Amino acid sequence: MINLSRRRLIVSGLAATAGASGLAVAARLAQKHGLISPDHGGIYGIGETLTYASQRLLTRHSLAREFPRSGISPRPFPNELAPLTEEFKRVQAGGFADWRLSVDGMVHQPGSFSMADLRSYPSRSHITEIACEEGWSYIAEWTGVPLSHVLQLVGVQPQARYVVYVSMEPDTWDSIDMADALHPQTLLCYGMNGSDLPVPHGGPLRMRLPRQVGYKNKKFITHLTVTDNLKRFGKGLGCVDAEYGYAWYAGI
Amino acid sequence: MATSGSAQLPAEAFSSAASSLAVTKVAPRHSALVRVTHWITTFCFFALLVTGIEIAISHPRFYWGETGTVLTKPLFQLPIPSSRRLVPTGYGYVLPDQNGWSRALHFESAWVAVLTGLLYVISGLFTGHFRRHLLPSTADFSWRAVLTSFAKPFRLERPSAAEASSYNVLQRLTYLFVIFVLFPLVIWSGLDMSLAFASAFPWSVTLLGGRQSARTIHFFVSLALVLFLFVHVAMVCLAGFWSRTGAMITGRIGTRKEHT
Numbered sequence: 001m002i003n004l005s006r007r008r009l010i011v012s013g014l015a016a017t018a019g020a021s022g023l024a025v026a027a028r029l030a031q032k033h034g035l036i037s038p039d040h041g042g043i044y045g046i047g048e049t050l051t052y053a054s055q056r057l058l059t060r061h062s063l064a065r066e067f068p069r070s071g072i073s074p075r076p077f078p079n080e081l082a083p084l085t086e087e088f089k090r091v092q093a094g095g096f097a098d099w100r101l102s103v104d105g106m107v108h109q110p111g112s113f114s115m116a117d118l119r120s121y122p123s124r125s126h127i128t129e130i131a132c133e134e135g136w137s138y139i140a141e142w143t144g145v146p147l148s149h150v151l152q153l154v155g156v157q158p159q160a161r162y163v164v165y166v167s168m169e170p171d172t173w174d175s176i177d178m179a180d181a182l183h184p185q186t187l188l189c190y191g192m193n194g195s196d197l198p199v200p201h202g203g204p205l206r207m208r209l210p211r212q213v214g215y216k217n218k219k220f221i222t223h224l225t226v227t228d229n230l231k232r233f234g235k236g237l238g239c240v241d242a243e244y245g246y247a248w249y250a251g252i
Numbered sequence: 253m254a255t256s257g258s259a260q261l262p263a264e265a266f267s268s269a270a271s272s273l274a275v276t277k278v279a280p281r282h283s284a285l286v287r288v289t290h291w292i293t294t295f296c297f298f299a300l301l302v303t304g305i306e307i308a309i310s311h312p313r314f315y316w317g318e319t320g321t322v323l324t325k326p327l328f329q330l331p332i333p334s335s336r337r338l339v340p341t342g343y344g345y346v347l348p349d350q351n352g353w354s355r356a357l358h359f360e361s362a363w364v365a366v367l368t369g370l371l372y373v374i375s376g377l378f379t380g381h382f383r384r385h386l387l388p389s390t391a392d393f394s395w396r397a398v399l400t401s402f403a404k405p406f407r408l409e410r411p412s413a414a415e416a417s418s419y420n421v422l423q424r425l426t427y428l429f430v431i432f433v434l435f436p437l438v439i440w441s442g443l444d445m446s447l448a449f450a451s452a453f454p455w456s457v458t459l460l461g462g463r464q465s466a467r468t469i470h471f472f473v474s475l476a477l478v479l480f481l482f483v484h485v486a487m488v489c490l491a492g493f494w495s496r497t498g499a500m501i502t503g504r505i506g507t508r509k510e511h512t
Contacts, residue, residue, distance in 0.1 A: 044353070047360025055448045062451040067318070077321035080338055129319065129463065131447055133351060134336060135311035136321040137463055211448045245352025251448030252359060 034161060034177065038230040038238035039248040052249040059251065060179050064210035067127045072193060073138035078200035079214065088168050088220065096204040101150075101188070105164070105226035108155030115204055118188060121145045121153075126185055128210035130217060133250065142208050143191030148182045151226070159228045162238070165207050166223040174218050174239040175230055175248070176209065185210050188221065213250040215241055280503030281417060286381065287500055289372040296365035297481070299357055304474060306354035309347060310335045314471060318462035327468060366439060373431070385419065386428050392421035411491050416505055423487075430480050434473055441470035 030036050035053035039045070084092070091098050096115050104110040124146050131137035147163070163181040166173040180186055189208035190197050197203035202219030209216050216239075230238045238248035282290070312330035313322070320326065322339055333343035335350065376382045391397070401422035404411070411420075419427070443449045444457045444466035460466045488496045499505035 044356035044360050047356060047363050050363050051359055055446075059448045059452045062448070064447065064451045065454045065457070071318065073319050073321070073324075075321075075323040077323050080336075129447075131445075131463065132311075133355060135307070135467055136313070138319045138321050211451050213447060241352075245356065247352075247356060252446035 037247075037249050038162075038175075038236065039242040044247075048247055048249065051247075051252055055249070055251045056177075056179060059211065061183075062211075064126075064128050064185050067129070067139050069127060069141070071139050072127060072141060076138050076140050076192070076201065077136065078198070079132065081200055081219075082169055084199075085168065085170065092199065099204050099222070101205060101222060101224065103150065103154045103224045103226070105224075106157040106160040106228060107151075107226050108157065109153075111154045113150070115190065118145050118150075118190060118205070121149055123191075124184070124187060125191070126187075126210065128185070130208075130210070130214055132214040133246075141193050142187060142189045142210075143194075144187030144189035144206075144208060146184060147186045147188055147207075148184070150188060150224070151181060154226075156226055160226045161228045162226070162230055164225040164227060164230070164233055165218060165221050166225070167218045168220040168222045171240055172218060172220075173234070174207070174216060174241070175227075175233065176212075176216070180209060180211070183209075183211070211251055213252075215246065216250045281499040281505040282503055283379070283381070284503065285372070285375055285379075287503060289368050290500055292368045293365055293372075296361040296368070297477070299361035300365065301474070301478065303354040303358040303361070306335075306350045307358060308471070309333075310349070310351050311339060312341070313339065314468045315464035316461065316468060317464055320464045362439075362442065369435060382428070386424050386431075388421045388424045392424070397421050405487060405490060408490065416491070416495075426480070426483075430477070434477055434480070438470060438473040438477065441466045441473060445470065 030049070030053050035049070035056055037048050037052040040049045099115050100112050101114075101118065102110070102112040122145070123143055125141055125143040127139060127141045129137050129139045151163070160178065162175045162177055164173060164175040176186075185208075187208040189202070189206045190204055192198065192201055192203075197206060202217070205221045207216070207218045207221050225233075227233075230236060234240055235243050237243060239246075242248045308330070309332065312332050312334055313320070313326040314328055314330075315324060316327045329341075332341070333345060333347050334341045335347040337346050398421055401420040404420075440456065441460060443453075444460055445463065450457045450463070457463055457466060460469055495505060
């Protein structure tokens with residue numbers, strides 16, 4: 001401290017000013033380009049934002065690894081499931097003929113689709129790994145209609161930034177940004193390993209995002225809302241899991 | 253303690269005081285950048301360790317290859333209870349789920365640790381820190397030098413005065429191994445567990461033998477880092493905890509001895 005020369009003081013002062021303004025500019029740019037996650041508040045917000053922003057910049061168009069058929073895990077593990085609701089059991093008894101996926105929000109033409117409708121659209125299959133945040137993972141072939149196709153049918157308005165998806169399970173909803181919603185591997189998944197998606201794995205309809213961990217791949221999807229602002233959903237953190245301390249963005 | 257040490261070895265204590273005085277005037281034992289990055293890394297390491305353990309508890313089974321679930325035979329399983337009901341542990345209870353904040357703090361500390369590490373490595377290359385302080389000289393590679401540096405701590409022998417201002421060959425090699433092998437490997441294997449990272453750099457997962465192999469490597473490299481931490485702290489204690497820790501905080505070493 002005694003040796004603090006004038007030159008050193010000026011240099012450190014300039015460096016600190018440059019650093020602070022650099023951070024401010026970075027924050028403005030991140031905000032402008034949608035690189036700030038909805039759950040960016042709190043002590044972990046900086047880490048969340050760094051992860052989300054850097055992975056968005058690095059992986060906006062990258063494709064999840066796909067595996068050969070020989071890589072498919074012989075015994076896919078369905079994680080613990082909450083008891084099925086009466087409403088679910090009723091629709092299940094009817095072979096899911098009454099299952100509807102409704103779409104609203106910032107779209108030109110809100111719609112409602114039956115499972116038969118969804119199956120009639122061009123399908124896509126990929127053999128990808130699903131990985132739980134706990135650490136385990138398995139590989140399966142997932143079949144469904146790309147979410148981008150359904151969004152195209154309803155016509156997304158240009159200012160839309162997120163797609164909120166709601167499960168038939170009580171208090172279960174989530175959201176993704178447009179980069180993930182329009183990603184070619186993002187599926188409204190109804191098939192697994194060549195047959196119908198089993199109920200323990202989220203059948204009849206599951207959100208399948210191979211670039212995010214298991215808990216973002218919500219089961220029993222019944223509703224989509226396209227929006228430019230997640231503030232009015234739940235506590236405004238982008239998903240119900242964030243209300244329990246889990247990150248909204250889970251590409252890591 | 254310092255008084256009795258110098259009473260037993262007056263000559264050495266004198267030379268130590270003289271050399272450290274000279275060292276203090278010319279340059280501190282550790283530069284400010286080394287000291288600051290050392291303590292930020294220490295702080296992050298503890299956060300990463302605690303949260304890493306918490307995350308491992310949710311699935312204390314490890315596999316080799318690409319995939320692995322409770323339906324697969326594990327490479328090994330830690331004999332600890334789990335925070336998930338469906339993991340067969342042999343314990344009759346399930347621990348509370350702490351993964352939410354653990355993951356958030358793990359990744360946030362990883363960011364701080366990696367950025368700090370980058371600053372340390374880049375500045376270390378520019379200032380010649382690695383070349384001058386950590387790269388062993390060719391003379392150091394004699395069997396005698398290596399064996400002596402290895403045997404000394406086992407005889408609980410305090411390091412010589414010269415070693416207060418410099419590192420012996422074993423220390424140099426260990427630090428270089430930790431900085432340039434263990435840390436890069438723990439970062440690499442950690443990043444490979446990120447599905448989005450793997451989508452951008454699929455070859456990096458393939459090189460480690462698959463996602464579950466990366467997780468297992470992450471576990472073992474973390475274990476090696478914890479082992480390094482234990483040995484590091486033990487050596488600091490052997491050399492004089494307050495003198496060495498003080499040197500890493502203030503940059504000066506052995507000031508207490510000078511007054512005796």
